[in-house]
Amino acid sequence: MPNDKCEHLLDDLSFYLDGKASEAVCAEIERHLETCQDCRVVVDTLNKTILLYRDLPQPSLPDDVRSRLYQSLNLDEFVNRADS
Amino acid sequence: MIETEAELLTRLQTNDKVAWADFLDLHSPHVYALALRLMKSEADAEDVLQETFASAYKAINSFEGRSKLGTWLYRIAYNAAMMRLRRPDAETVSIEDTMMAEDGRLIPKQLFDWCCLPEKEFETDEVTDKLEQAVRDLPDKYKSVFILRELEGLSTRETAVALNLTEGAAKVRLHRARLHLREQLSPYFTDLAEQGGYNA
Structure with missing residues (x-):
C-alpha cells in the first residue's frame, strides 16, 4: 500500500465489493485498479475471503447439547418430536 | 399457516410449552453457532446457550417486540458470552x-x-x-x-x-x-x- 490514494480507497472497498458504493466511487476504484497491482491483489483476495466465508458450513448443534438445553427448560417431552 | 412473530411472542408470553419448543427449534442452532465462535470451548458455548434461553424465558414478558426475537436472543447471547469471557465491554x-x-x-x-x-x-x-x-x-x-x-x-x-x-x-x-x-x-x-x- 504505497501511497495515500491506496489508503483512501481502502476504506470504501467493502461498499465496492458489496455493490453499495456510489457510481463515482466505483469509477474511482476501477481507475485506480488499472494501474495499482497491490490494490488489485487486495481487492481480489478480499473478495475471495468474503466468498469463502459465505460458503462456510454452520457448526451443528450436537444432539446431546440440544437435549440438555430442552431439559434445562423442562421441555424434555419435545426433544425428540422432530424424529417422531 | 405460517405463524407471525407477534403470534409466537403471544404464545411464549403465556408460557405455552409448544411455543417454547418451537422457539428453541428455530433459534438454538444459531445461538449455539454464535456462542461456539465467541467462546474458547464447546462446554463454554453450551453454558452460553443455556444461559441465553434461561434469560429469555425470564425476560420474555418484558420483551416489547421492537426488534425481532432472533435479534433479541443474539443480544442476550453476546452479552452472556462477554460476561463469561470477563469482557463486559469488548470495546x-x-x-x-x-x-x-x-x-x-x-x-x-x-x-x-x-x-x-x-x-x-x-x-x-x-x-x-x-x-x-x-x-x-x-x-x-x-x-x-x-x-x-x-x-x-x-x-x-x-x-x-x-x-x-x-x-x-x-x-x-x-x-x-x-x-x-x-x-x-x-x-x-x-x-x-x-x-x-x-x-x-
Missing part, C-alpha cells in the same frame, strides 16, 4: 492490531494474489478449520459483527441492534473484520499456492 479490550499503523490507519501487508489456487484447494476440512480459527482470533469487537452480519446473515441494522451499535459503526467493524481475516489467511493460502506451484 475496552486491548488487543494488538497487527494491521494498524501508529496513527491508527489500517494497512494491508499481505500482497500475494492467492486467488490463482484451484477451487478444490479451498474445499478441504483444513481450510474450513483455518477459516473458523481466523474468526476466533479476531478482536472481539470485529468478531461479533462479522459473525452476525456475514455468518448468521443478519442485516446491518439487525447486527447493530443486537450489539448496541450504530449502523455506521457496524459497517466500519465489518470492513475491518474482513481486512483482518484477509490478512490472517493470506500467509496460509500463499504457502499453498507456492507449494502447489501456482503462480499469481
